[in-house]
Amino acid sequence: MSLPITAAKAEQLWFCVYLPNLPLEACGPGDKDLAVIEEQQGVHRVLLAGAHARAAGVLPGQSPNAALALLPTLKLEERSVIREQQVLELLATWFEQFSSFVCIAGPDVLLLEIAGSLRLFGGLKRLRRQIATGLDAQGFEASLAIAPTPLAATWLARGRRRACVREPANVMAALRNLPLSCLDWPPTVLESLAGMGVTDIGDCLRLPREGFARRFGVKRLLQLDRALGRLPDPRNSWRAPERFCADFEMTEEQSDRELLLAICHELLQAHEQFLLARQLGTQRLLFTFFHLKAKATSLPLGGARADRASDHWYELLRLRFEKLVLPEPVIAIRLRGGTTQALHGASGRLAFHDRVPREHYYSMSQLAERLAARIGNESVHGVNAVAEHRPQYAWSTRDLFAARAADALTRVRQGIERPLWLLPEPELLSMDNGHPLHQGRLRFVSGPERLETGWWDEYGIARDYYTAVSPRGAGLWVFRNRGRQRGGEAAWYLHGIFG
Amino acid sequence: MPRTSDTSSLEKLLENPRVWRARSRTGPAEGLSSGYAQLDRLLPGGGWPRQALTEILIEQYGIGELQLLMPALASLCIEEPGAEAVEPGWIAWVAPPFQPYPPALQKCGINLARMLIVRPKNDSEVLWSAEQALSSGTCAAVLLWPPVLDDQASRRLQLAAEKGGSWAIAFRPLSARHEPSAAALRLELSASHQGTRLAILKSRGGRPAVLHNVL
Numbered sequence: 001m002s003l004p005i006t007a008a009k010a011e012q013l014w015f016c017v018y019l020p021n022l023p024l025e026a027c028g029p030g031d032k033d034l035a036v037i038e039e040q041q042g043v044h045r046v047l048l049a050g051a052h053a054r055a056a057g058v059l060p061g062q063s064p065n066a067a068l069a070l071l072p073t074l075k076l077e078e079r080s081v082i083r084e085q086q087v088l089e090l091l092a093t094w095f096e097q098f099s100s101f102v103c104i105a106g107p108d109v110l111l112l113e114i115a116g117s118l119r120l121f122g123g124l125k126r127l128r129r130q131i132a133t134g135l136d137a138q139g140f141e142a143s144l145a146i147a148p149t150p151l152a153a154t155w156l157a158r159g160r161r162r163a164c165v166r167e168p169a170n171v172m173a174a175l176r177n178l179p180l181s182c183l184d185w186p187p188t189v190l191e192s193l194a195g196m197g198v199t200d201i202g203d204c205l206r207l208p209r210e211g212f213a214r215r216f217g218v219k220r221l222l223q224l225d226r227a228l229g230r231l232p233d234p235r236n237s238w239r240a241p242e243r244f245c246a247d248f249e250m251t252e253e254q255s256d257r258e259l260l261l262a263i264c265h266e267l268l269q270a271h272e273q274f275l276l277a278r279q280l281g282t283q284r285l286l287f288t289f290f291h292l293k294a295k296a297t298s299l300p301l302g303g304a305r306a307d308r309a310s311d312h313w314y315e316l317l318r319l320r321f322e323k324l325v326l327p328e329p330v331i332a333i334r335l336r337g338g339t340t341q342a343l344h345g346a347s348g349r350l351a352f353h354d355r356v357p358r359e360h361y362y363s364m365s366q367l368a369e370r371l372a373a374r375i376g377n378e379s380v381h382g383v384n385a386v387a388e389h390r391p392q393y394a395w396s397t398r399d400l401f402a403a404r405a406a407d408a409l410t411r412v413r414q415g416i417e418r419p420l421w422l423l424p425e426p427e428l429l430s431m432d433n434g435h436p437l438h439q440g441r442l443r444f445v446s447g448p449e450r451l452e453t454g455w456w457d458e459y460g461i462a463r464d465y466y467t468a469v470s471p472r473g474a475g476l477w478v479f480r481n482r483g484r485q486r487g488g489e490a491a492w493y494l495h496g497i498f499g
Numbered sequence: 500m501p502r503t504s505d506t507s508s509l510e511k512l513l514e515n516p517r518v519w520r521a522r523s524r525t526g527p528a529e530g531l532s533s534g535y536a537q538l539d540r541l542l543p544g545g546g547w548p549r550q551a552l553t554e555i556l557i558e559q560y561g562i563g564e565l566q567l568l569m570p571a572l573a574s575l576c577i578e579e580p581g582a583e584a585v586e587p588g589w590i591a592w593v594a595p596p597f598q599p600y601p602p603a604l605q606k607c608g609i610n611l612a613r614m615l616i617v618r619p620k621n622d623s624e625v626l627w628s629a630e631q632a633l634s635s636g637t638c639a640a641v642l643l644w645p646p647v648l649d650d651q652a653s654r655r656l657q658l659a660a661e662k663g664g665s666w667a668i669a670f671r672p673l674s675a676r677h678e679p680s681a682a683a684l685r686l687e688l689s690a691s692h693q694g695t696r697l698a699i700l701k702s703r704g705g706r707p708a709v710l711h712n713v714l
Contacts, residue, residue, distance in 0.1 A: 364589055364637045366635070367615075367631060368615065370631055371631060374628075375628065379618045380616070380618075383599065383604075383611055383614050383616060385601040385602050385611060391600075394600075400615070417603075418602045418606065419600060419603055420600055421560065421561070421595075421596075421597040422597060422598045422599075423597055423598070424598060472690065474559050475561050475562070476561060497561040498563070499563070499566065499597075
């Protein structure tokens with residue numbers, strides 16, 4: 001059975017979220033005694049006021065003193081555009097659950113392309129309700145509008161019309177009565193248009209196109225055409241950062257370690273949510289504990305494999321936190337996630353062969369992580385053999401935490417006997433009449449095996465290796481250094497032990 | 500596993516893994532073949548005690564103390580073809596005195612991909628690491644070189660080995676011979692010009708014995 005291929009026009013439907021009170025809401029949720037002030041031409045003016053302040057008669061445009069006289073408990077907060085942008089980005093991240101195309105279209109406007117999401121969310125009405133409820137729960141007052149073009153949706157939302165236009169043919173009718181103040185045109189333009197008796201979009205559209213373009217700029221004419229869908233209006237999709245970073249700021253300094261751990265746990269849970277939404281995991285995390293005076297304390301965590309489970313990270317954190325020395329009480333905690341990688345779900349195995357009940361056990365990587373968390377990454381490793389003649393280079397450590405720890409291992413076949421123990425550095429043996437000593441005179445069992453190699457780099461060797469037995473019965477691997485001793489007797493070294 | 504609730508308190512006590520009865524067990528659990536027939540014959544269960552602590556007391560390194568274990572260790576980390584559900588176990592080396600030398604290990608048949616070297620920085624971490632490795636259930640064997648190992652620590656290792664189903668091997672100096680230990684098996688390995696001498700000092704469910712030139 002083949003699916004019918006319909007050459008459907010790529011229809012778009014834009015959902016606009018306009019946040020008129022964003023400066024106020026960015027200051028923190030639910031503070032009704034708050035007013036945001038902004039400096040305009042050197043004078044501070046009230047920009048927006050909270051519910052209580054409005055009830056007391058505080059209005060936008062008032063001077064801070066006048067507002068304080070009206071409501072003595074009024075809290076004044078300077079407007080912060082940066083904070084607003086951060087809040088907007090957080091909101092955009094939240095919106096990514098509804099659409100793969102979210103766009104920050106202005107300082108207080110978010111756009112979502114929802115034509116592709118309607119079916120998943122059970123229709124336009126439900127989607128709209130879900131978004132409205134979510135915004136309300138987060139304490140945002142938003143004006144929502146839906147239209148086939150991004151500009152039309154934006155203007156309708158700004159005009160506070162609870163409009164929902166689905167057909168491109170109906171856009172004109174919906175926009176016609178919209179006042180020009182909904183457009184972000186400069187006041188001078190609006191004034192001169194008003195002087196001509198042009199107050200809404202419908203009036204604008206009735207003006208001759210050439211004259212309009214000449215007097216008010218081609219850009220504005222293009223805007224109108226885009227809003228009506230006569231011209232395409234491509235937008236850039238906003239992408240949430242792939243790395244997690246979150247701060248927790250405390251109102252006062254804290255030194256209660258249990259409390260600090262609890263906050264870290266919360267941060268880890270947020271981190272898990274973040275990664276879960278992206279189907280990602282990470283191998284590294286960095287906690288930073290900020291103090292008022294002392295330098296910040298950082299606590300990096302690393303795992304043997306990418307993971308996002310907060311419980312897993314919390315377990316590692318607790319092990320490390322036990323030993324962490326905090327010079328001062330903590331005022332803020334930051335969690336920064338490491339580079340992420342795709343995390344593929346694994347299917348569970350059906351319990352047909354149950355040799356050992358393994359539920360309460362943990363895997364090798366978890367064991368290595370636990371060990372490394374307490375005694376350090378460099379103290380936990382694997383080993384590998386290297387095809388190399390020089391004994392000290394014939395092996396290497398294997399990083400169990402590397403992304404591809406399961407690399408193929410080198411297989412080196414050696415016919416000659418090698419000791420199970422190798423000394424980190426060859427140990428110089430004392431001599432008696434040209435005989436090497438170790439607990440007494442050595443008895444040679446086999447040898448010499450001449451290893452004279454490595455002339456191509458600066459670590460070349462020229463040695464004769466012997467297997468020897470000490471008077472007390474220990475099997476030793478010793479060598480006589482053949483190089484660089486003119487005169488004097490050759491030096492003997494102990495290099496390995498036949499354990 | 501659900502148990503009937505009317506087990507008597509004595510039976511409950513005897514079920515406690517810390518209690519062991521000298522020879523009352525109905526046949527010892529199957530041991531892990533040491534690869535040395537002479538030794539296997541003397542060990543209860545015909546081999547190294549699995550899921551228990553073995554202590555090897557040595558006077559010095561280099562008398563074949565690792566060689567004694569190699570056949571058994573190699574058999575633990577072999578990847579069985581077709582048994583993909585069961586991963587071969589890891590072999591953890593906790594605080595080894597020197598570097599275990601991979602070319603020689605490979606020659607003995609050890610799967611290097613299953614080697615885990617742990618070098619803790621202080622004494623208490625040696626025991627902690629060994630206990631973690633033993634109880635994790637991923638390590639088939641854990642070799643450790645503890646600086647000290649008192650009665651209580653050996654008991655903990657013994658319990659961790661039972662919990663994780665892992666074979667613990669602790670190397671200790673000869674001077675520890677008279678210290679009490681909870682190990683299931685205690686061996687003394689010494690060497691002279693005549694050859695090596697292996698003495699079984701304590702063997703749960705077995706008898707003390709002496710072997711010469713087993714290696």
